[in-house]
Amino acid sequence: MTKHHRQLPPPAAPRTVSPQLQRAKMLDRVEERLRAVLDEEHRRWRTTDARGAGLVESLAELVSAGGDRARPTVFLTGYLAAGGDPGAPAPVDAAAALELLDTCTLIRADIRENAALRRGIPTLHVSRAAEHEHGGWAGEARRFGEASATLAGDLALALADRLAARLPAEPWRVWDELRRERTIGSYGHQALAAEYLEDPWPGRCVAGCDRGCSAGWYALRHPLRLGAALAARPDLDAVYAAYARPLHAAWRLRGFLDGGPEFTWDAEMLRELLLDAEERDTAERLIDELVCRARHTVAAPPLAEGWREELAAFAVRVAARDA
Missing domain, CATH: 1.10.600.10 (Farnesyl Diphosphate Synthase)
Structure with missing residues (x-):
């Protein structure tokens, strides 16, 4: 049987x-x-x-x-x-x-x-x-x-x-750099406002944040670099810097157009006086271009499984319009 x-x-x-x-x-x-x-x-x-x-x-x-x-x-x-x-x-x-x-x-x-x-x-x-x-x-x-x-x-x-x-030595160095540059950047922001030199239009961000930018380097660049340092991936330091720079500019432009918390009455007045529908469309196209530039920087480097796509999607979410 x-x-x-x-x-x-x-x-x-x-x-x-x-x-x-x-x-x-x-x-x-x-x-x-x-x-x-x-x-x-x-x-x-x-x-x-x-x-x-x-x-x-x-x-x-x-x-x-x-x-x-x-x-x-x-x-x-x-x-x-x-x-x-x-x-x-x-x-x-x-x-x-x-x-x-x-x-x-x-x-x-x-x-x-x-x-x-x-x-x-x-x-x-x-x-x-x-x-x-x-x-x-x-x-x-x-x-x-x-x-x-x-x-x-x-x-x-x-x-x-x-x-x-x-933290190990290299991540701690990035942390220390973040701490110091955040302080200097915050002072610079306050000094510009006190001297009546602050411009709500984020032109400096679009052109490329200078060293110690109180928003861009602290908000995106330094935390990403800290993550790479703690994961022992020094090869990603420049990649993350190149990713963060246009993404921060897109985020700042979005804040200006939508009225984010850092863009108060003077930004609102500037939007109403200077930005007509055509100019807003131009700004929206610039945001899309900056997001595409950020996504392009993470298209090739070796990243953990699924994270290349997540970094690309993250860039879109950061610069998305308010619901």
Whole structure:
């Protein structure tokens, strides 16, 4: 009697995790790391210095309010595209450090611009000034609020540097460069505004951001380069720089045309006075050209599976019109 054996199907090949899912999983770990860092700092102070713990709580509230996590997202994109290990702890620390650095920058910008809200909640200098006034404390409420917020920014920066201190030598060098050039760029931006020389039309960005640009190098170029350095891919440093430059220009043009947060009443007036339908079409074509230029730079270099397409799609999303 012949026995019939049922032939089993071959084992299924393991499914490749999409670039978007890889990055999303790492961003979830970044959120956990941020909470752990701030919880640890709060535990350190709550039994010995209630006022110090209160400052940590204020910072933690702002960080947990969210935001787009733009710098960590760009950094992780550069890291994973370079073939970095998605399970490693170092990129999570670096991404958390970038978010804390960004928080420090936002706190100080809110003070300079006397902003009332950030991420849907009162800005730190406003909430601390209100606490001072409600308590009937000595001194001027506004100055107390601004000083308290500045110290919260200092704390965010100290925590960021503590995380970044664990980076290997080359990524730390990029981090240090990012920190210094962001500071100089921010000052340059403020000085131009104070001297009535600031132009809302992003012509400098289109021509090519100069060294220390407070927006372009910090927003895209440096986080991507940090990702390449941490993945031990120095060959991608120039590639990422060439990718970031036109993409940043396209993003700035989009902000000008659509009225992004950095383009206030003077940009709105300039748009209404100078840009007719034909000129807007010309600007839109320029955005498309810049995006195509950015996509072209990542068409050939060796990147991790799926990430060439993701970097190309990312460029389109960065410069897309508001819904």
